[in-house]
Amino acid sequence: MKSLGSIRRDFAPWLDRGAAPFIRFEGVTKRFGDFEAVDDLSLDVFEKEFFALLGGSGCGKSTLLRMLAGFETPTKGRIVLDGEDLSGIPPYRRPVNMMFQSYALFPHMSVEKNIAFGLRQEGMARSEIADRVGQVLKLVKLEDYARRKPDQLSGGQRQRVALARSLAKRPKVLLLDEPLGALDKKLREETQFELADLQHQLGITFIMVTHDQEEAMTLADRIAVMDRGRIMQVATPAEIYEAPNSRFVADFVGNVNLFEGTVRSVEGDRAVIETDAGLTIAVVSEAKLGTSQKVSYVLRPEKLKIAADPIPGPNAMAGEVWDIAYFGPVTAFHVRLDNGATVKVSMVNATRQGALQLTWHDRAFVQFDEDAGLVLTQ
Secondary structure, three states: OOOOOOOOOOOOHHHOOOOOOOEEEEEEEEEEOOEEEEEEEEEEEOOOOEEEEEOOOOOOHHHHHHHHHOOOOOOEEEEEEOOEEOOOOOHHHOOEEEEOOOOOOOOOOOHHHHHHHHHHHOOOOHHHHHHHHHHHHHHOOOHHHOOOOHHHOOHHHHHHHHHHHHHHOOOOEEEEEOOOOOOOHHHHHHHHHHHHHHHHHHOOEEEEEEOOHHHHHHHOOEEEEEEOOEEEEEEOHHHHHHOOOOHHHHHHOOOOEEEEEEEEEEEOOEEEEEEOOOOEEEEEOOOOOOOOOEEEEEEOHHHOEEEOOOOOOOOEEEEEEEEEEEOOOEEEEEEEEOOOOEEEEEEEOOOOOOOOOOOOOOEEEEEOOOOOOEEEOO
16 A cells, blocks of 8 residues: 655655664563563564554553563563663663653752753763753753743643653653643644654654554654554554554544445445445445455545535435534534434534534435545454
8 A cells, every 4th residue: 555644755664675673572472460461562663763652541552661661571572672682681771761741850950950860870971961951951942941940830841851851861762651641732732743843853763652642643653553462553644544454443543434334246446335324335445345245334524525405426315413513623513314323524614604504403414435435354
């Protein structure tokens, strides 16, 4: 499949068969008693990549990060960083640094002393420490806050101090555990772009753990979606969203209409699917399909059209507006079709009057093109 969506076109080493991974998890398993947090997992991360581990609570993503940092030891398998097996190497000897969700700043120390703490522990000369602290303060735009204490800073500023402290030791890999979780929504959105720009500027490999899909999609070059200690899919954000490889990934990432059904006819790359919800839909599919095959059809809400009058084209349906949610940029509709099935539709509010003047219980018509969705066979 060709690459989907916007990526740094000059940076896609995973597409180069000759590129050597910078970090390799090779058959890694981690058990806590009878509980298997990570299950025979293999994964490659490339140098200078911003990589995200995305999943729900208990999926194993934080355990994977902690094993790379050296805070946990794999039960089986090995982790290789820049050609070196990390087995037996303690955390303080590994060329990685970890930024925690809580930031863990020392409240009695100034910003500059917080940043310098790790460098002093390593015995670096005072003049070198001063230079290094000045460099990272400039990098995160906090030069004017060097003498302040953490309680004199905003949440976003404290996040930058924690980031500066992590970068001061110039690690080969920076590990971020829910790095923006403590920020409010608006500040989190602003900081996401700053963090991505900073990573690209520094060229340091970042690995982030998050349960926030939007955060992973905004920041990462690639995302690994995890479930119950296993990797379900590794791909760019656009490929994860537009071309999920399974029902789980399709349902987990973003909002979706997911229909189970049976293929009734196939002609070339076109097929007709009868869904369990009673809909008959015409689709175009890259997958090789056979008559009577059980499949799932994935249709994102923004791929559907909605109107107060019938819409010409394939897969045209009618129903009643059952629910509406106004989010500002978009309005989400739940439409109960005449056969009793419900579909989700979202429309951009391109004018001040909103996307469409429909309200609860109005008659509504929806339609989607044959290539609007994705047929999944697993």
